[in-house]
Amino acid sequence: MLQNLRDKTSGWIAGAILGLLTIPFAFFGMDQYLFQRNDTFAAKIEAPPNWWPSAPAVWPVTMLWQRDEIKADEFRAAFERARQDQRQQQGEQFDPRAFESVDNKRKVLDTIVDQRVLAMAADRDGIAVGDDLVRKTIQGIPAFQVDGRFDPQRYQLALASQNPPRSPSQFQEEVRKGLQQSLIPNAVVQTAFVTPAELQRVLKLLGERRDVSFAIIPPPAPDAAPITAAEIQKWYDAHRDDYRAPETVSLDYIDVDQSALPAPAVADDATLRQRYDDEKARFVEPEQRLASHILIKVDANATPAQQQAAQAKAAALAQQARQPGADFAALARANSDDAGSKVSGGDLGWVAKGVMVKPFEDALFSMQAGQVSDPVKSEFGWHVIDLREVKPGTQKPFEQVRDQLAREQADNDREHGFNDLIGRMVDEVNRNPTTLAPAARLAKVEVRHAGPIARGQGNGLLANPAVQRVAFSESMIEDGTVSDPIDVGNGHSLLIRVSGHSQAHQLPLADVSSRVVAAIRADRAAKAADAEADRILAAVKAGTPLKDAAAARQLVASDVPALPRGAPMPDAQAVRAFFEAAPPAPGKVSPGKVALGDGREVVFAVSRIIPGNPDEASAEQKLSLQQQMVQAIGEDDVLGLVDSLRARVKVTVAEDRL
Missing domain, CATH: 3.10.50.40 (Chitinase A; domain 3)
Incomplete structure (x- = not known):
């Protein structure tokens, strides 16, 4: 039987069939068998080779493509930086749950992708940065200057003091890479220009004034009408996303502060001299x-x-x-x-x-x-x-640098003591992985408790992105064990343990019924004010002067001739609406309405438009405006260039790693 099977699978017919079967494997998945790897990217960017821009995206042709990856850790670090920026800008108005939206994550990722696409385009087009530009850029950095002139000694000391230290050649390559990435957008911006006619038109628009009448409708009286259970249920069902509880954790933690540790013993001269002999090269003026x-x-x-x-x-x-x-x-x-x-x-x-x-x-x-x-x-x-x-070059004597050596030795001794303590605490945690008490006793600190804390929230050290990543990690939540030491900077290390966890979930109507009722009443009030504005607006559109239409409802209309842009009368939001209104026809008015943030409504009528006079602007104002316009046009051109470049590449996003 085996011989019959061998006979039937030999020969040119069987070989041809086998060859045909290998084709789909070659183009649809063979690379998965040949090149096994664990992907860790948040996004992968692939571009066809410059010499074959229309290369198809099929294997093995894709092996010729240019590739770059944005690692998940890199994305998370950028997202945390964006979170902290938003928190600082918005203060108490910052909504961590809203910030966690998919749209925000994609915006941050798209920014990184745009930067990489520009860098890939620069590499692909052979754009290089010469040594002269790198040198001039470095010499223009204020941190490397003394009295406005580049100082080589300060430059080398500044690089040596960084963490980690960098050599001049390493720093030069970093500067070169940054310049290379910015060359294309900078060149595009520099090609932007504004014609005299465009400048005149913008000056006329900016200097434009409008004759406006407006009436303010005050907020209606608080809604007191009954609200049925059916209305409450209907509102809740239509706005379920407004009534969700975020994912939270409760934490036990200990904070080890290096500055709170006992001061180390003062180093003697023998120790300092040994340090001086070991590091003499540091104290040579080049x-x-x-x-x-x-x-x-x-x-x-x-x-x-x-x-x-x-x-x-x-x-x-x-x-x-x-x-x-x-x-x-x-x-x-x-x-x-x-x-x-x-x-x-x-x-x-x-x-x-x-x-x-x-x-x-x-x-x-x-x-x-x-x-x-x-x-x-x-x-x-x-x-x-x-x-x-x-x-x-001169060697500084020991006596000249003794105080510096003493400070450095004290800092090193304190750091060594701190690291030794952290190591012994880790040993305690390894022996007792589900409790912080033994490690806390060793460090002579107390175990603190915090929570529930939503992702992106927390105060002080608990708001640190590194702490947040560990606290909301799957392993910490599931195991309930103590974390490794988390370095949060400034000589602080935290050890945390998740003592409680709650998934994001829909809040039941019974728990948020008061919020739903308040939202319904606010919606009723807004609709009542809007309806009143619509009635006045309808009368004005029918030919009734705004003054009369407002008076019929016991409101006073104000006339403001030649209102300029930006005037806060009665409100900046209202003024924007005044200037967005269409120009009125001869003998007519251009009416409109706008809701203000405090519950008031404004009904207005624009009766005349007075174009600005470009001759009233000074030469300095014209030059400043022209520069702003050129910059804005250039930035728009860069956005268009990036869109064009992105259309030529393939971007694969790993949504589960965002």
């Missing part, structure tokens, strides 16, 4: 060189003849600069192509290693003071360097 230069710029696509001509010119200038009595600054002002230093005679100030491009730096630090270099080739062209002075 060698600096006072330099000037002349740049003969050469384009990247220059011909060999142009390159030779530039080199020859640089060599001639170097020869002139070496002549007795030669004025290097005058030669630089007359010949240099470096706009940044030309005016100051080529002066570059004090230069330390890690600031200039490598060919320039290598030449500068191989020279002697008072020497003028031969032409030095860099990506910008040919440089002639004048080394005016050398400030050698």
Whole structure:
């Protein structure tokens, strides 16, 4: 039987059938078998290769596509930052439940996607940022300046003091990446312009005034009519989303504050001297060189003849600069192509290693003071360097830095003590994973209780995004165990345990009936005011002057001639409605109504429009308005560009990871 089976599955017919069967596997899922992995992205961006923009989205062609992923952790961090920004902006008005909406999550994610799409477009189109722009950007950062000038020592110390420390080359690459991402949108913004006719039209609109009459309908008397059970049920059913309780947790927690720990013993001189010997390199002021230069710029696509001509010119200038009595600054002002230093005679100030491009730096630090270099080739062209002075690196003595070492040693000892305490507390938790009491006794702190706390709420340290992520994690809720230490910054670590949990749920009508009744009464009052406004508005539309229509209902109409935009009369919201009304026909009025936030209604009639006079605006006002318009138009153009770029890529969103 086995031989018969073998015979029937051999030969060209069986091979052809097997080949046909492999085709769907190749295009529909074979990559799932060949490339097993656990995806962790919140969104994945895929773009066809630049040389094949119409490449189909099928395997194996998709292996040629450019890809980028936004990790779920990255999205959550961005979402928490957005949450904190909203909380600060809105204060007590902040609604954490509303902020958790799918729309808000997608807005945050879309912002990150837009940034990545622009970066991918820059990479795909070969947009690069030169060293000169990176250098100028870094030198323009105020944190690296002293008295308005870039200071190499401050630059290096600032990078070394960051957490984690960064080398100049690492920081330069970060700046380069940020500049590359912003080059396209910045270039698009710079192409925007406003014509004189457009500026005149906007000035007329901004300066426009309107003759307006309006009557204010006060809020109606509080509704006291009976409300039936059927009405309550109907309102509740129609507005169920307004009566939901958010997901909450109750927490037990302990807070370990590093600053509250006993002060460490003061370090003796032997310890400090050992620290000084181990870290001597930190206390060396780097060698600096006072330099000037002349740049003969050469384009990247220059011909060999142009390159030779530039080199020859640089060599001639170097020869002139070496002549007795030669004025290097005058030669630089007359010949240099470096706009940044030309005016100051080529002066570059004090230069330390890690600031200039490598060919320039290598030449500068191989020279002697008072020497003028031969032409030095860099990506910008040919440089002639004048080394005016050398400030050698110096070692600071122990006595000069002793106080700094003592402070650092005390901070280290305190941090080591804190870390040791946290480690011993973790050991206690491992022995007693469902209670905080032993760890609290060890740290000599009390176990505190908080809750119920809704997601995104909480006070103080409990509002920290890291605490929130742990508190609402599935494992913490299900296990009821103590968390790992949560670093919340400023020398604080929290250990928490979820002692209670409630899923988001619909509140029963019995629990919110008073809120439903209040909502019904508010809705009745708003409809009553709106109906009264409609009656007055109908009379005005029928030809009755607003003054008479208002008087018929014991209301007073006010006439405001030449009302300007932005005037708070009677309310900013009402004024916006006045200026949104259509222009009135000759001999007619343009009526309308608007509901104010305090329950009042305003019925109005616009009788005349007075265009603004552009000549009344000063030159400064016109220039400021033009700049604002150009910026707004440029930003709209960038949004259009991003939309166009996104239309060319495939974005896959993992909704379950948002």
